[in-house]
Amino acid sequence: xxxxxxxxxxxxxxxxxxxxxxxxxxxxxxxxxxxxxxxxxxxxxxxxxxxxxxxxxxxxxxxxxxxxxxxxxxxxxxxxxxxxxxxxxxxxxxxxxxxxxxxxxxxxxxxxxxxxxxxxxxxxxxxxxxxxxxxxxxxxxxxxxxxxxxxxxxxxxxxxxxxxxxxxxxxxxxxxxxxxxxxxxxxxxxxxxxxxxxxxxxxxxxxxxxxxxxxxxxxxxxxxxxxxxxxxxxxxxxxxxxxxxxxxxxxxxxxxxxxxxxxxxxxxxxxxxxxxxxxxxxxxxxxxxxxxxxxxxxxxxxxxxxxxx
Ligand code: F6P
Numbered sequence: 001x002x003x004x005x006x007x008x009x010x011x012x013x014x015x016x017x018x019x020x021x022x023x024x025x026x027x028x029x030x031x032x033x034x035x036x037x038x039x040x041x042x043x044x045x046x047x048x049x050x051x052x053x054x055x056x057x058x059x060x061x062x063x064x065x066x067x068x069x070x071x072x073x074x075x076x077x078x079x080x081x082x083x084x085x086x087x088x089x090x091x092x093x094x095x096x097x098x099x100x101x102x103x104x105x106x107x108x109x110x111x112x113x114x115x116x117x118x119x120x121x122x123x124x125x126x127x128x129x130x131x132x133x134x135x136x137x138x139x140x141x142x143x144x145x146x147x148x149x150x151x152x153x154x155x156x157x158x159x160x161x162x163x164x165x166x167x168x169x170x171x172x173x174x175x176x177x178x179x180x181x182x183x184x185x186x187x188x189x190x191x192x193x194x195x196x197x198x199x200x201x202x203x204x205x206x207x208x209x210x211x212x213x214x215x216x217x218x219x220x221x222x223x224x225x226x227x228x229x230x231x232x233x234x235x236x237x238x239x240x241x242x243x244x245x246x247x248x249x250x251x252x253x254x255x256x257x258x259x260x261x262x263x264x265x266x267x268x269x270x271x272x273x274x275x276x277x278x279x280x281x282x283x284x285x286x287x288x289x290x291x292x293x294x295x296x297x298x299x300x301x302x303x304x305x306x307x308x309x
Contacts, residue, residue, distance in 0.1 A: 001053075001085050001124070001253070002042075002051060002052055002245075003046045003245060003253035003254050004085050005045070005051065005052060005053060005257070006254070007253060007256070007258050007261075008083050009037045009039065010039050011258040011261035011262065013038060015262070019038075020034050020036055020079055021041075021052075022034050022053065025055055025056050025086070026056075026058040026070060027057075028053075028056070029074070030058065030060050030073070032073045032076070046250055047244050047250075049242040049243050049245060050242060057089070058093070061093050061097075067100060071097075071100075071101050071103075080103065080104070081103060081104040081264045082094065082097075082103055082105040082106070083105070083106050083108060083261070083264070084105065084106075084107050085107070085110040086110055087111040088289075091272065091285055091288075091289055094285070095270065095285040095289060098270045098285075104267075104270075106282075107271070107285070108257065108260055108272075109122040109123065109256075109272060109274060110122060110124055110253075112125050112128035112162065113125070113159040113161060113162070115161065115294050116274075116294055117283075118272055118287070119272070119274025119281075119294075120275050120276055121275055123249055123256065124245070126245075126249045127243065127244075127246045128155065128162055128240040128241065129161070129165050130246050131236075132162055132166035132205075132236055132240055133169045135152070135234070135239070136169075136170030136172070136205070139152060140171070140201075143202070143203055144200070146201070146230065147201050148229075148232050149201065149203075149204070149229040149230065149231045150203050150204065151215035151216075151232075151233045152172075152203060152236065153207075153208055153214055153215035153234070154166055154205060154206070154240065155236070155241070156208055156209055158293070159207070159293070159296075160177025160178055160180070160207045160209075160296050162207070163177050164296060164301065168303060168307065171203070171307070172308070173204060174187060174191070174205075175204070175207075176204070176205070176210040176212065176218070177207050177210070177296060178210060179295075179296050180211075180301075182211075182212060184218070187212070190308070191204075194308070197309065204218070206218060214235075215233045215235055219232075252275065255280060256273045259273050260273050263282055268282050270285050270286075271283060271285060272285060272288060
């Protein structure tokens with residue numbers, strides 16, 4: 001997100017537009033936590049995870065009065081267009097605000113879940129997945145040395161992107177996604193088969209939103225059924241949400257940040273910037289916000305299955 005903030009600030013400065021940072025999202029908009037930024041205020045942040053502007057959930061912004069206060073603050077600073085970074089909640093808030101006040105707004109998709117339609121990639125997803133893969137590689141050393149079965153839980157309450165691609169890249173024997181209808185029996189059969197196929201150790205990647213249970217539950221279910229496996233569990237949790245972003249995320253965020261500013265100058269409004277086939281695109285909020293989900297790639301699922309034999 002810092003790379004995106006930097007790009008919005010420098011893109012605005014380049015195009016001779018004044019630019020302000022609003023701290024703590026919509027909450028800061030309501031409380032007037034707004035500061036003028038310039039090219040130098042965003043130095044030395046491209047390599048840092050998180051966001052220098054901080055983030056907050058805002059119940060007040062869901063109310064008409066909250067949004068009215070936010071608009072008064074924007075008027076006070078002479079702010080006439082907005083760029084917000086976030087996911088579903090951020091978009092919904094911005095769309096409501098646009099409908100009420102007509103202030104041109106662009107959203108930049110920022111979530112490690114990569115679950116937003118209208119873009120192939122969201123900011124943070126590549127970094128989080130690389131972190132998961134690195135962790136899986138490290139865990140594999142123990143799994144191999146001790147002939148163990150590991151259940152590794154990765155983030156993704158509703159989205160299996162991190163799980164699926166870290167499983168392929170980390171060489172997992174199985175992956176359990178929120179989007180899938182797999183049964184425990186199917187998983188168990190697969191583990192038995194991998195034992196018969198002479199695998200001494202196995203890694204199973206589980207997305208936290210798995211419908212058949214998280215890593216702890218699945219480990220217990222396997223242990224209850226058989227004492228054959230020496231089972232361990234690792235839950236990666238918020239490790240995946242921090243740390244220096246990958247080159248891919250920095251470039252993606254930089255492109256989206258500049259595109260947002262230039263889009264606003266061109267007259268884009270009420271839209272999300274995205275990348276599709278490596279080109280910048282703009283999608284109107286209404287076209288992506290009707291309960292759609294960025295679908296899991298069936299071909300990747302097939303590949304994961306073939307590779308796990
Ligand atoms: O929305 C992204 C996400 O990383 C989910 O995958 C995860 O379930 C959630 O955020 C964790 O959020 P929190 O920090 O609020 O527990």
